[in-house]
Amino acid sequence: MAFEDDVKGKVDQASGKAKEVAGVVSDDEKLEAEGKAQGVAGKARGAFGDAKDKAEEAAKNAKEKTEDAVDNLKSKFDKEK
Template identity: 55%
Template sequence: MSFEDKAKGFADQAKGKTKEVTGSVTGNEKLEAKGKTEGFLGKAKEAFGDTKDKVAEAGDEIAKKFNDTVDSVRDKKDDK
């Protein structure tokens, strides 16, 4: 899912940059501003994808530590 966010973000940045440059070259300030906005939103989507990855990794690490702790407690109980 986060790969999709990153890919969409990158695509939006590319489209935004194209609009920004086109607007700048043609003197179309509205198109240039729209391109800058689209590029900014693309960066936000990409950052959101990165954040989702980090949260998922943290969740996986917490689950692993929890399972390791449960296994350790079970092993100690079985030893008694």
């Protein structure tokens, strides 16, 4: 899902830049502002995708460490039997 956020963020950035440039060329301040806002929103969406990736990786690492700890405890109990 993070990949989707990254792609949509880049599309928003590109579309925003196009609107911004069109606003500058046509002297349309509203269109220029909309373009800037869309570009910022695109950057935010991309950052959100990055954060999701990092959170997923951290959760995966925590799960693996927990499973390793449980396996170690099981092997210690099995040795005592």
